[in-house]
Amino acid sequence: PTRLVIDCDPGIDDAVSLALAIGSPEIDLRAVTTVAGNVPVELTTNNALRILRAFGREDVPVARGAARALVRVPRAHPPVHGSNGLGGVDLPPSATPPRAEHAVYFLASLLREAQTRSVTIAAIGPLTNIALFVALHPELIDRIDRLVVMGGAVGQGNITPVAEFNIWADPEAAHRVLTGSDLDICLIGLDVTQKATIDERGLAALRAGSDRGGLLAEMIAGYADRGPDGWPLHDVVAIAAIIDPTLIRTRPALIEVDTGFGIGRGQTVCSFTRSPAAGNGDAPHATTRTQIAVDLDVERFREMILARVAAGA
Numbered sequence: 001p002t003r004l005v006i007d008c009d010p011g012i013d014d015a016v017s018l019a020l021a022i023g024s025p026e027i028d029l030r031a032v033t034t035v036a037g038n039v040p041v042e043l044t045t046n047n048a049l050r051i052l053r054a055f056g057r058e059d060v061p062v063a064r065g066a067a068r069a070l071v072r073v074p075r076a077h078p079p080v081h082g083s084n085g086l087g088g089v090d091l092p093p094s095a096t097p098p099r100a101e102h103a104v105y106f107l108a109s110l111l112r113e114a115q116t117r118s119v120t121i122a123a124i125g126p127l128t129n130i131a132l133f134v135a136l137h138p139e140l141i142d143r144i145d146r147l148v149v150m151g152g153a154v155g156q157g158n159i160t161p162v163a164e165f166n167i168w169a170d171p172e173a174a175h176r177v178l179t180g181s182d183l184d185i186c187l188i189g190l191d192v193t194q195k196a197t198i199d200e201r202g203l204a205a206l207r208a209g210s211d212r213g214g215l216l217a218e219m220i221a222g223y224a225d226r227g228p229d230g231w232p233l234h235d236v237v238a239i240a241a242i243i244d245p246t247l248i249r250t251r252p253a254l255i256e257v258d259t260g261f262g263i264g265r266g267q268t269v270c271s272f273t274r275s276p277a278a279g280n281g282d283a284p285h286a287t288t289r290t291q292i293a294v295d296l297d298v299e300r301f302r303e304m305i306l307a308r309v310a311a312g313a
């Protein structure tokens, strides 16, 4: 199985992502790190612990990470995930505390013990922790097989007309990771995740599946991000694509992040590369080659979610 660390800000779609990882034999979930994003980091940490408890995996260590963005605290944003980050669902508290170390140091100690390219990271919140990690521990980058990020958009944004929330919440961190970290990155943005919806029938199937499915259905029903086809499970696409890479189609691209303080702040500017070698005048400041998701097999994605997240008690 793929050894996986999930860096997240639960968050309703983050909660479903944790449930999918837990319900999948292809994944060996080694740790969960948390970051400020949908709600403050105390709450995202608490939510991660509660979700792991609800899904019977209190053995997975949780480490609390960055409490704020690197350069500028983003302006207040609407509480899309409810005031507690889980659509108002009050999960029982976990008796397990988070790790004493900061998420970045915890990740470093985990990777120091790991073989070359043996750990995958899914980053499904703002990229603050990952940016700090690549800045502090360049010697450990080679332990990471791949970084799969939910973030960005080639087209329309969701928090501004051009910016997606995770990138907008810490553009400088995203810039550090996406333009010069030398990581092998797969970026899964809104162009694809907006298609990854679940509707009322899906929620009914979750409720019918198990108590755990019922909890997730209740959270999703409290999720303010809703389009005509239902609720987009953005983050879940990242985990699903790690489990089964054939669910998405990707193209190589160079990505730059707008870190200016104008209306473009947080935009991911994507140049689909014209030749295998970076350059050609495309995205002059980007050196990290990224695979960007351009399509999703929605039907197979939905089947995977319904078959797996409600598994267990």
Ligand code: BDR
Residues within 6 Å of the ligand: 011, 012, 013, 014, 038, 080, 124, 125, 150, 158, 164, 165, 166, 234, 235
């Ligand atoms: C992203 O923003 C958050 O609200 C979701 O959890 C997801 O990570 C979607 O733009």
Ligand code: CA
Residues within 6 Å of the ligand: 008, 009, 010, 011, 013, 014, 037, 038, 124, 125, 235
């Ligand atoms: Ca998230």
